[in-house]
Amino acid sequence: MNRLSACLVIGSLLLVVFGAPAYEITGGNWPTAGMTGDVTLESVLTGGAAQEVEDTLEDRALLSERVRPRYNELMFLALGVTTPRVLVGRDDWLFLATRIVGGRPDAAMARLPTTCAEIKALVDWFGAHGTHVVFEFIPRKQSLYPDQLPDLNPPFEPVYPELLAAMQAAGLHVVDLSDELGPADGVFFLTNDDHWNHAGSYRAAQAVAEEILAIYPDGDLPGTPVEAEIRTTESYRFAGNLVDMLGFQRDGFMYERFSVDRARIRSFVPGMPRPLLGSDEPQPIVLLGTSFSAGFHTASLLLGLLGREVENRAEAGLAGGYRMVDLCREILTGKRDFPELLVWEFPEDFLVQSVPYFAQPVTSIVDVERGFPYREEPLAATRALSGVRIVKEDADGFEGRALDRDPRITYTLDRPIPGDGSRVLAFPVLVSGNCNVVSAWDTGPQPGSGGTHERYLRNSEFPHWILVRLRTRDGKPIRKVHVSPRGAPRFHVGTPQLWTPAEAAPAR
Amino acid sequence: MIFTSQIFLFWFLPAVLLLYYVLPFKWRSGLLVLASYLFYGWWRPDFVLLMLFSTLVDFWCGRGIGRMHALVDGAPDEAAAAPHARKRKRFLVTSMVVNLGLLGYFKYWNFGIDSLNVLLESWGVAPIEWAAIVLPVGISFYTFQSMSYSIDVYRKDAPPVDRFIDFACYISLFPQLVAGPIVRYRTLADQLAQRDHTLEKFARGAFLFQIGFIKKLLVADTVAVIAAQAFDLEDPTALEAWLGAVAYTFQIYFDFSGYSDMAIGLGAMFGFTFPINFDSPYKSRSITEFWRRWHVSLSTWLRDYLYIPLGGNQKGPRRTYVNLALTMLLGGLWHGAAWTFIVWGAYQGAWLAFERWLGKKPLYAALPVVGQVACTFVLAIVGWVFFRAESMDQAWLFLGSMFGGSSDAALAAAGAAGSRIAIDPLQSLMLWLAPVICFLLPNSQALADKPGVGLPRLATAVVFPLAVAHLFFVSYSPFLYFQF
Numbered sequence: 007m008n009r010l011s012a013c014l015v016i017g018s019l020l021l022v023v024f025g026a027p028a029y030e031i032t033g034g035n036w037p038t039a040g041m042t043g044d045v046t047l048e049s050v051l052t053g054g055a056a057q058e059v060e061d062t063l064e065d066r067a068l069l070s071e072r073v074r075p076r077y078n079e080l081m082f083l084a085l086g087v088t089t090p091r092v093l094v095g096r097d098d099w100l101f102l103a104t105r106i107v108g109g110r111p112d113a114a115m116a117r118l119p120t121t122c123a124e125i126k127a128l129v130d131w132f133g134a135h136g137t138h139v140v141f142e143f144i145p146r147k148q149s150l151y152p153d154q155l156p157d158l159n160p161p162f163e164p165v166y167p168e169l170l171a172a173m174q175a176a177g178l179h180v181v182d183l184s185d186e187l188g189p190a191d192g193v194f195f196l197t198n199d200d201h202w203n204h205a206g207s208y209r210a211a212q213a214v215a216e217e218i219l220a221i222y223p224d225g226d227l228p229g230t231p232v233e234a235e236i237r238t239t240e241s242y243r244f245a246g247n248l249v250d251m252l253g254f255q256r257d258g259f260m261y262e263r264f265s266v267d268r269a270r271i272r273s274f275v276p277g278m279p280r281p282l283l284g285s286d287e288p289q290p291i292v293l294l295g296t297s298f299s300a301g302f303h304t305a306s307l308l309l310g311l312l313g314r315e316v317e318n319r320a321e322a323g324l325a326g327g328y329r330m331v332d333l334c335r336e337i338l339t340g341k342r343d344f345p346e347l348l349v350w351e352f353p354e355d356f357l358v359q360s361v362p363y364f365a366q367p368v369t370s371i372v373d374v375e376r377g378f379p380y381r382e383e384p385l386a387a388t389r390a391l392s393g394v395r396i397v398k399e400d401a402d403g404f405e406g407r408a409l410d411r412d413p414r415i416t417y418t419l420d421r422p423i424p425g426d427g428s429r430v431l432a433f434p435v436l437v438s439g440n441c442n443v444v445s446a447w448d449t450g451p452q453p454g455s456g457g458t459h460e461r462y463l464r465n466s467e468f469p470h471w472i473l474v475r476l477r478t479r480d481g482k483p484i485r486k487v488h489v490s491p492r493g494a495p496r497f498h499v500g501t502p503q504l505w506t507p508a509e510a511a512p513a514r
Numbered sequence: 515m516i517f518t519s520q521i522f523l524f525w526f527l528p529a530v531l532l533l534y535y536v537l538p539f540k541w542r543s544g545l546l547v548l549a550s551y552l553f554y555g556w557w558r559p560d561f562v563l564l565m566l567f568s569t570l571v572d573f574w575c576g577r578g579i580g581r582m583h584a585l586v587d588g589a590p591d592e593a594a595a596a597p598h599a600r601k602r603k604r605f606l607v608t609s610m611v612v613n614l615g616l617l618g619y620f621k622y623w624n625f626g627i628d629s630l631n632v633l634l635e636s637w638g639v640a641p642i643e644w645a646a647i648v649l650p651v652g653i654s655f656y657t658f659q660s661m662s663y664s665i666d667v668y669r670k671d672a673p674p675v676d677r678f679i680d681f682a683c684y685i686s687l688f689p690q691l692v693a694g695p696i697v698r699y700r701t702l703a704d705q706l707a708q709r710d711h712t713l714e715k716f717a718r719g720a721f722l723f724q725i726g727f728i729k730k731l732l733v734a735d736t737v738a739v740i741a742a743q744a745f746d747l748e749d750p751t752a753l754e755a756w757l758g759a760v761a762y763t764f765q766i767y768f769d770f771s772g773y774s775d776m777a778i779g780l781g782a783m784f785g786f787t788f789p790i791n792f793d794s795p796y797k798s799r800s801i802t803e804f805w806r807r808w809h810v811s812l813s814t815w816l817r818d819y820l821y822i823p824l825g826g827n828q829k830g831p832r833r834t835y836v837n838l839a840l841t842m843l844l845g846g847l848w849h850g851a852a853w854t855f856i857v858w859g860a861y862q863g864a865w866l867a868f869e870r871w872l873g874k875k876p877l878y879a880a881l882p883v884v885g886q887v888a889c890t891f892v893l894a895i896v897g898w899v900f901f902r903a904e905s906m907d908q909a910w911l912f913l914g915s916m917f918g919g920s921s922d923a924a925l926a927a928a929g930a931a932g933s934r935i936a937i938d939p940l941q942s943l944m945l946w947l948a949p950v951i952c953f954l955l956p957n958s959q960a961l962a963d964k965p966g967v968g969l970p971r972l973a974t975a976v977v978f979p980l981a982v983a984h985l986f987f988v989s990y991s992p993f994l995y996f997q998f
Contacts, residue, residue, distance in 0.1 A: 008965065009713070011717070011968070011971050012713050012714055012716075012717030013717075014971055014972070014975055015717045015720045015721045015724070015971055015974070015975065016713075016716060016717050016720050017975075018720075018724065018974070018975035018978055018979065019720040019723065019724060019978070020720075021979075022523070022978065022979055022982050023523060023524065023527050023528045023531070024528050026523070026524040026982075027524045027525055027528055030524070037521070037525055050559060051559055051560060053556070053557035053558055053559075056556045056557050057557070059521065060519065060520070060521050063520050063521060063524075063525075064520055067520065067986070069986075070986040073983045073986055074983075074986050074987070076983075077980070077983040077984070077986070077987075080980075081940070085938075085939035085940050085943065086939055087938050087939050087940065089987075090739075090936070090938050107936050108934070108936075109927065109934060159933065159934070159936075160927075160934060
């Protein structure tokens, strides 16, 4: 190797291995910068500290922020792809791959009658307390616009009609949105996002409002009357969540290529500039929804179409059925009354790809509703940790990191509690990454002598409440409770609560 | 720590390189030991103690053997030498027992108890309950290196080491610690005491490191996605099974040879010359030739420390076949404590013995060279199915699909194209590029030895930063051979 080629080879290596840390250091990003937990002997011996150093480095890497978008643009121009998570269809339509590739979801479809029966059990509980539930069941854009998909093998097979039929067969009041949102009258989905557009949201809200008005033919709708008008506001350029996933430079040429014009449609008080977005306070009409509602003002539109105040419980995030748990937790602990009308919005994949995250929380509500109303109190117990490193602790709980595959928080109860199933353990968990939270309880010193319960969670911005009825096989008193958030590298576990039926005496 | 991580590439490596070249030579081995222990213990510091224990035992045994050599050689007659010779043997046996004991306990205990439990359950006896033992990364590699030292000193192929720090450096040297090449003590003995540091050597190392990095990050990890999809299928079609097996064949080559290139390259950057580990194995015209080109450091280790002591080819044809089969069987077991590895070893051993019987020629020797290479490649693919499969059932299922055709249910599930495996453009590109590199290009070492700037060096200088950029997209991806 001559001197020139030696310098070329060495130069390219040293530029990377010395240039990268120099760049990070000049930006204030030392290897330990941003670490939130203390470095203890245990954390060093178990590798937890090393793992955290690596994670923090990767999370905070300044170079990554600069390199990624350029690399993505290069990859897209060269190969037409940056991530397998996004499919690029015809006319630059983007699709989320996980809900499309892999063929027909046979396992979820086989479970469909069970899932629908579980939803029906919850709806019946609401019905028994005077609540009518209407489902705003949203087809994904690939179900209505399959011609825009790229060539796939096996080809994508829409299952929305089957899902809808199964829900209707279970006796649920479902609004069929396939005609409203189909391509016959225009485009009702964002080409660059996983959601509908505002026109789609509006058409769906109109269909739901028609169904609601049909329930109250004399116009005697519940709730506070509101005078509102629906307006379309000026459009603006918008790059959707799928463009973000492609990871281009913000405001760069590729970002612009996939941006579209978007105009909001919302309700306003006539003559006033501020939109009406729905109420945060309990109302007789409740909208419980996902990002389809939260990002596209469904509560505001229903409010305008119905002329009644609507409680807006729509939030973005991968919550599955946990938004319903939040509502029911307030009802079960006597913090609010049952609504008279509940509009429950969710997309079709909740019954297919997301079914564990949807069905488990739904069934947990049905499982604990017997005994309602409950009195909630903090679980009186001493906490011990295994395979967990506490990063931060506050009044609401603690943020921890998993040091091994089975992180475990054990609560040794100050007093045994009955194992007859009358008590409910409730605790909020926020996880990074998909997680299986295992709760277990013991009647004696041997682990596993009571019972166990598993619950799937996804990463989210909001904690999800887990409700577990504590029951032992022989009804023996429970002395220990364990919580194991498996699979998530980081988690926040809130202070556990013990729910006791309001009429029951405190456990002694 | 792994080579393809930010902590290694951007922090550990530059810091160690900087310190290494700032320090005078006499401190450099000490620095490499400290760096290697940090590298090895980064995630599990307790395993460093295990390596240190093994190092201490072999250092002590080697010194003991050396002392006994002197006493035996200085003895006036055989009778006077006999007690020292016995003691010398005891040192060797101690080294073997400790190393094989550690390897056996950490690597094969779980497998042994699992297999025993299967037997017990079939007899209606309650299984033995035990806590699974965690396998320390790289234990198979450093125990083999450690044993080679004791054996080489015993055979007088190498002198016993004087300084503990040199021996600790030999055992723990981070470039090749966790996945080879298995460097024998006699190869490194002189280099530990004195080694050259030249611009050309450093450049050669940097080039090999970059080539290895590209092989692992861009090729191995990309085709791995195809292999993983195929091996996740419960009932693959013939097309899916072949696609998965071929993808894995390229994955394992680019993964392991990529690691070896990086290890050899890093070694050169610190002044060491490690032996070649991969010599374009998929260009082989027979399985015998394949094993002269694949994981060369292991196959020569097995040859010198197992096959030849068993008698090699010196005890007649039948014994030669048995020795070949036994050596490869144990080679398979070395890779992992599972029946799939044992069968893979037996498969390789059977072919070696068969070719020996034919006179070191493949069955298809009459074919043109291209045909011989193609046939050997297919035999290698079949072997890798055992190597990759989670269980023997899966291996048979896969081979059944490859050679017996697709089941009706699999064909129905796969649709008109006959495959459910999603391949994105980058994966497709790498799947086409991999055979071009394997069959048409010279291997990394040959490229590194070519004079002048040349296209390979220019291309590497451009692609290496791209591969580093790719690092920002991939999650933790250890090398396949870490598990061994």
